[in-house]
Amino acid sequence: MSSFSAIPSMRRVSLLAILLALGGAAYAASESGSVRVVDPRCEYLKDPLGVDVRQPRLSWRLEALDSAARGQKQTAYQIQVASTRALLEQGKPDLWDSGMVASDRSAHVIYSGKPLTSGAQCFWMVKVKDENGVESAWSTLSHWTMGLLEPSDWSARWIGSD
Structure with a gap:
């Protein structure tokens, strides 16, 4: 008989519950703040191609890390x-780093x-501070590709008979 099977079943259940709780706490600790x-x-698009404005508009949504909590908000x-x-993965944003903006x-x-x-091609990420001033983790890496911005970028010939 193994030493594990000798442990009464109630103690095994308690041990399993403790291990699951510790695993959940470790996962929650990997994300900081109250939002992601x-x-x-x-x-307005996910990873768009052919963006034709020189200063694109960026947006994101927030999700609460604790679905039961209320009052989470972004402050920066x-x-x-x-x-x-x-x-970007090396932390060397060569096009723009906004710094933390309140x-x-x-x-x-x-x-x-x-x-x-x-x-x-532009690769980007965003992070926020929550209502307690705690920084979130960085968002997933996203990207966009610029379209043709200058008339001189367009070069084509008419298709038809000569």
């Missing part, structure tokens, strides 16, 4: 934008970084 940033969008945000996924705004936040060019 979800659904990052550029010009920070946006980082880089020209490559690798730069604002509850999460929609129509205008890109205010370096001028964007036709065809440029």
